Amino acid sequence: MATKTMDASRDMVDQLLLFLVRDPSLTQGGTTFDAMLWAFIAMVSALIAAGFGAIYQPSKKFSAVFLAFSCGLLISLLCFDLMQVALETGGIVAAISGFFLGLMTYVLINRWLAQRGMKRRCSAKCGGLGGFKALNAEQLEEKETAMALVLGAALDGIPESMSIGISLLENPLVSTSVVFAVAVANLPEGLASGAGLRRSGLSVSRILAIWSCVVAVSVIAAGLAHSLMQSAPDQVKAMTTAFAGGGVLAMTLQTVIPEAYEETHDDVSILGGLGFIAAFCIVVLYH
Numbered sequence: 001m002a003t004k005t006m007d008a009s010r011d012m013v014d015q016l017l018l019f020l021v022r023d024p025s026l027t028q029g030g031t032t033f034d035a036m037l038w039a040f041i042a043m044v045s046a047l048i049a050a051g052f053g054a055i056y057q058p059s060k061k062f063s064a065v066f067l068a069f070s071c072g073l074l075i076s077l078l079c080f081d082l083m084q085v086a087l088e089t090g091g092i093v094a095a096i097s098g099f100f101l102g103l104m105t106y107v108l109i110n111r112w113l114a115q116r117g118m119k120r121r122c123s124a125k126c127g128g129l130g131g132f133k134a135l136n137a138e139q140l141e142e143k144e145t146a147m148a149l150v151l152g153a154a155l156d157g158i159p160e161s162m163s164i165g166i167s168l169l170e171n172p173l174v175s176t177s178v179v180f181a182v183a184v185a186n187l188p189e190g191l192a193s194g195a196g197l198r199r200s201g202l203s204v205s206r207i208l209a210i211w212s213c214v215v216a217v218s219v220i221a222a223g224l225a226h227s228l229m230q231s232a233p234d235q236v237k238a239m240t241t242a243f244a245g246g247g248v249l250a251m252t253l254q255t256v257i258p259e260a261y262e263e264t265h266d267d268v269s270i271l272g273g274l275g276f277i278a279a280f281c282i283v284v285l286y287h
Contacts, residue, residue, distance in 0.1 A: 090238025
């Protein structure tokens with residue numbers, strides 16, 4: 001009975017995805033266009049959520065609830081999908097190497113942004129440099145947090161999109177579990193980032209432009225990965241997938257969990273647990 005229910009649920013989601021792309025042949029994969037299309041479907045949710053957050057500016061509490069849910073979702077995706085695929089594709093050395101490369105890349109770039117933020121706050125207190133003196137310390141901190149979410153979405157979205165492109169080289173069927181999980185995980189990141197950037201003073205058009213660049217670069221990355229990695233060693237493919245895992249964990253620990261805990265407190269554990277189980281069920285359903 002449970003197996004029949006799972007099969008029926010899987011068929012429903014597959015039919016929905018087929019309806020959205022309007023062409024059943026697209027689920028067969030195999031072309032660069034297919035890779036770019038599925039990457040767009042996975043990443044465009046962040047752009048939509050960022051626009052919603054920028055226009056309606058939901059409260060920090062509202063955004064924090066979704067971020068807390070996202071914590072568990074991202075960790076589950078990391079454990080049961082990205083790292084598992086990397087391990088199976090290229091072995092433990094490639095998986096660990098790619099993971100730490102992605103983690104350190106996020107940490108170093110985020111640290112650089114934080115140092116720039118400290119200089120900006122100092123400039124604001126001292127009379128400031130053009131463009132920053134209008135922002136108070138709270139606005140600058142919110143802007144830094146929002147940009148950290150954008151950075152995290154880019155650092156894990158680009159390798160995730162590349163892994164989608166790579167997966168179409170290995171399997172005639174696209175991994176709908178990865179596409180769906182990435183799309184859902186991007187919603188709270190985009191929502192919180194859009195609202196935070198708007199409260200810090202950025203215009204809606206500029207926020208949408210920032211996220212449009214993230215989506216565009218991710219889509220291009222998927223196409224390039226599909227085109228250029230056809231003859232790449234399995235270890236390189238595995239490192240690309242694990243790189244996304246490292247970026248996901250670093251962003252979750254440094255940005256998402258602290259931001260969510262600030263408003264939800266102990267409830268972050270419950271909400272994160274629900275997100276973890278939701279992503280786990282998605283992976284189990286499709287694997």
